[in-house]
Amino acid sequence: MLICVPDAIGEISGFAGFSRVDDALPEDGACFDYILVFEAKRVALEGMAGHFLRALNPDGMLWISWPKKAARLPTTITEDVLRAILLPIGLVDVKVCACAIDSVWSGLKFVIRKELRNA
Known part of the structure; x- marks a missing residue:
């Protein structure tokens, strides 16, 4: 699932491996192996955070992408805020999974803690 994909990298939205592209997490109870969220505002991410565990499969992964400092976009x-x-x-x-998605967006991978995966 892709959430809030910026127009500048919208081509990733067409990749057949993503089951959904949206502006928010679904409220239909769907679970995903992979969620990639693009966000620049802490308050928006805090609003989504409580839903991530529900939307991720136990062995799934969540990538959060935000504008890097060099991009000079407000964020x-x-x-540290993500953590x-x-x-x-x-x-x-x-x-080991921090990366640059392009010249604007950085990304950091999160997973569900092992002790919570089957809880």
Whole structure:
């Protein structure tokens, strides 16, 4: 599932492997192996955070992408902000999976903590 894909990289929306492209998490109870969220505002991400565990399959992954500092776009998200929001709800970042998606967007991968995957 892709959420809030920026127009500049909209070509990824057409990849057949993604079952949904939307502006928000679905409320229909669907679960996904892969969720990629593009967001620049901390408050918006905080609003979504409580729904991530419900929307992820136990062995699924969540990628959060935000504008990197070099892009000079307004953002209130950093890696530290992501950890502050997502670690308390049971997600953990995979430190070796931080990347640049393009010249504007960075990404960090999160998974459900092992002890919570079958809870």
